[in-house]
Amino acid sequence: MQKILVTGAVGQIGSELIMELRKRYGNNNVVAGVHRTQPGEKLTNSGPCETVDCTNVEQLNSVVKKYNFDTIYHLAAILSAVAEEKPNLAWNVNINGLYNVLEVAREQGCAVFTPSSIGAFGESTPLDNTPQDTIQRPSTMYGVTKVAGELLCDYYFKRFGVDTRGVRYPGIISNETLPGGGTTDYAVEIYYEAIKNKKYTCNLGKGTYLDMMYMPDAIKAAIDLMEADPAKLKHRNAFNVTTMSFDPEKIAASIKKIIPEFVLNYDVDPVRQAIANSWPNSMDDSDAREEWGWNPEYDLEAMTKDMLEVLSKKLK
Numbered sequence: 001m002q003k004i005l006v007t008g009a010v011g012q013i014g015s016e017l018i019m020e021l022r023k024r025y026g027n028n029n030v031v032a033g034v035h036r037t038q039p040g041e042k043l044t045n046s047g048p049c050e051t052v053d054c055t056n057v058e059q060l061n062s063v064v065k066k067y068n069f070d071t072i073y074h075l076a077a078i079l080s081a082v083a084e085e086k087p088n089l090a091w092n093v094n095i096n097g098l099y100n101v102l103e104v105a106r107e108q109g110c111a112v113f114t115p116s117s118i119g120a121f122g123e124s125t126p127l128d129n130t131p132q133d134t135i136q137r138p139s140t141m142y143g144v145t146k147v148a149g150e151l152l153c154d155y156y157f158k159r160f161g162v163d164t165r166g167v168r169y170p171g172i173i174s175n176e177t178l179p180g181g182g183t184t185d186y187a188v189e190i191y192y193e194a195i196k197n198k199k200y201t202c203n204l205g206k207g208t209y210l211d212m213m214y215m216p217d218a219i220k221a222a223i224d225l226m227e228a229d230p231a232k233l234k235h236r237n238a239f240n241v242t243t244m245s246f247d248p249e250k251i252a253a254s255i256k257k258i259i260p261e262f263v264l265n266y267d268v269d270p271v272r273q274a275i276a277n278s279w280p281n282s283m284d285d286s287d288a289r290e291e292w293g294w295n296p297e298y299d300l301e302a303m304t305k306d307m308l309e310v311l312s313k314k315l316k
């Protein structure tokens with residue numbers, strides 16, 4: 001990787017991925033692709049930013065030509081809860097946008113990283129230790145777009161030789177950027193509320209287990225996969241990756257070890273609960289470990305300790 005474009009640059013993953021990529025490859029070699037949300041000073045002061053609307057293929061193609069990118073991290077997407085409210089928008093951004101990125105990559109010779117999600121699974125998928133290759137029949141628009149995206153990336157690799165790669169992310173927990181409409185958002189919000197108010201009202205019910213990952217491991221997974229020897233990749237796209245599985249009670253218990261007075265309450269959102277119920281409790285990521293050496297660094301206790309330390313300073 002020499003010249004990199006990151007779409008969705010101000011999103012939860014993009015804003016942190018860009019800073020790590022700039023650290024590794026040089027500030028001027030990593031361009032932040034932004035659309036409607038303006039980037040913060042950290043992004044604008046550390047390297048170039050460009051307006052990139054992935055649904056506008058002419059604009060996208062112009063930016064890729066301008067910088068002669070060899071790699072695109074395509075992160076622009078509509079997340080699960082918002083996608084249920086705005087399915088037309090979700091299809092346009094998540095599928096038409098991806099198609100445009102793949103077409104431009106085919107023409108310009110770029111490698112493409114595209115994240116999929118646990119949302120690509122459905123109620124008929126085995127919920128525990130979900131295999132890498134299994135039935136995928138999601139019941140949400142977000143899930144439909146993710147399955148279609150996985151297949152589209154596979155097609156562009158097999159048909160046109162585009163170097164496509166991707167992972168199926170679980171819920172992502174960050175101390176930097178707030179999430180934007182995902183079903184697993186509670187696992188970020190709970191830490192903020194623990195520090196600010198010593199209590200939190202969860203919109204998912206007790207016993208709702210979901211795979212989760214701390215942001216440093218999410219960044220590590222994306223970069224490690226793109227730096228991996230392509231000859232070793234049998235699956236190439238949509239690798240299961242995870243680091244931990246917990247329900248609201250478990251994350252609350254880990255917080256109580258540091259903030260004993262913390263109280264967890266519930267007010268279940270039926271839409272988000274139905275989405276969560278259709279997703280795996282835990283995924284089998286042995287193929288990622290075998291094919292490109294995936295090895296996460298954080299478990300629940302380590303994540304909680306770091307989250308509370310960072311946020312305590314941030315929210316002063």
